[in-house]
Amino acid sequence: MTEQQRRPTLMDVAGAAGVSRALVSIVMRGAPGASESTRQKVLETARELGYRPDSRAKLLRSSRTKLLGLSFSSSQPFHTELVDAAYAEASAKGYEIALSAVANGRPETRVIEALLDFGSEALILIAPTLSNQDLSRYAREVPVVSLLRDDVGDSLDSISSDDHAGIRLAVDHLASLGHRRIVHVDGGTAVSSEQRRAAFRTEMLRHGLEPLTLPGGPHEEDGMRVGQLLQANMPSAVVAFNDRCALGIIESFRAAGIDIPSDVSVLGYDDSQFARLSYVQLSSVSQDAPLLAAAAVDxxxxxxxxxxxxARIVRTPHLVLRKTTASPSGVQATTRPAGKAELPS
Structure with missing residues (x-):
């Protein structure tokens, strides 16, 4: 089919009118939420393009699809665990899941538009990165649930894990083992990075310890980069933004002959499948992926x-201890934190 033969879509109208696909949908359905000037602009653009509503899609929307649209990042293994759990819960509820992945060259807006075009009755967005304003536009069309991110405004539901509680568990555990030189490698611009960074500072100060945070990221490459930097001035323990970052740190340390946990303890976040591998056995803060996904579907x-x-639902994480954390050499674990210790400059 040539470009001239192709039937104009809502996205075509949105692009020509300079508005979002959600706003065009509102106008075409005659729903509230668009100003009169915007409504006229969209209708005029639709006429110019020769847009006609698809009667088949209208018929689909008029009946129940029992379909939940779920977006996830193809580069995040923890997201796939949430997807697996969502499938099970949706099936138990008599619903099906439509998947759409955020990937290189496939932005989140395109992912969401695809899910809406499938006829999704609601959207579950894992760690969405769009602005609250953009998210609220989609929430005018269908219910939208944000999973793992809670700062999404009042028009969306959010299901998240208590990041502060998770970091508190990590710091309390390491401090109880006798660690005083603890570094946090953050997640850069990733969702929840800012909250975990702030929580780390608060919890370290509560223990009378100096908080030191290094810019990292959510991937193994980020952990390897920071791990190489840390070797010049080694802490006794590291709290990573997530398990993937922790794995990169561990790989960097082991390549340099640094033993874990004898020389340095490493603690991850998410308790992903990587953390549970027999040759990794990473201690990690668990967000309980099955419970989070089930809550989002429900x-x-x-x-x-x-x-x-x-509604806003926040679940409490828990700590899963394996083989990457231990007391520093020559230090006996205690249930009480010692006084303030100086980090090397």
Missing amino acids: RAVDRIEGNQQP
Whole structure:
């Protein structure tokens, strides 16, 4: 089919009118949420392009699809664990899951538009990065549940893990082992990085310890880069933003002949499948992926069937101890933190 033969879509109208696909949908459905000037602009653009509503899509929307749209990042293994758990919970509720992945060359807006075009009755977005304003536009069309991110405004539901509680567990554990020189490698611009960074500072100060945070990221390469920097001025323990970052740090240390946990303890976050591998055995803060995913699905279904108001649900993580954390050499573990210790400059 040539470009001239292709039937204009909502996205075509949105691009020509300079507005979002969600706003075009609002106008075409005659729903509230668009100013009169915007409405006229969209309708005029649609006429110029020869846009006609797809009767098949309209028929699909008029009936129940029992479909939940789920977006995730293809580069984050922890997201796939959430997807697996969401499938199980959706099936138990009598719903199906439509997947759409954020990947290189495939931005989040395109992912969401695809899920809406599938006829999704609600959206579950794992760690969305769009602005609250953009997210609220989609929430005017269907219920939207943000999973892992809670600062999404009042028009969306959010299901998240208590990042401060998770970091508190990590710092308390390492301090109880006798660690005083603890470094946090953050997640850069990743969702939850800012919250965990702030929590680390608060919890270290609570123990009378100097907080030191280094810029990292959510991938193994980020951990390897920071791990190489740390070798010039080794801490006794590292709290990584997530398990992937922790794995990169561990790989960097082991390549340099640094033993874990005898020379340095490393603690991850997420308790992902990587952490549980027999040759890794990474101590990690667990966000309980099955419980988070189930809560997100339950909330989406409740919004579809009960038309309830958006809610914010925060779950408490727990610590899973394996083989990458131990007391520093020559230090006996204690249940009480010692006094303030100086980090090397």
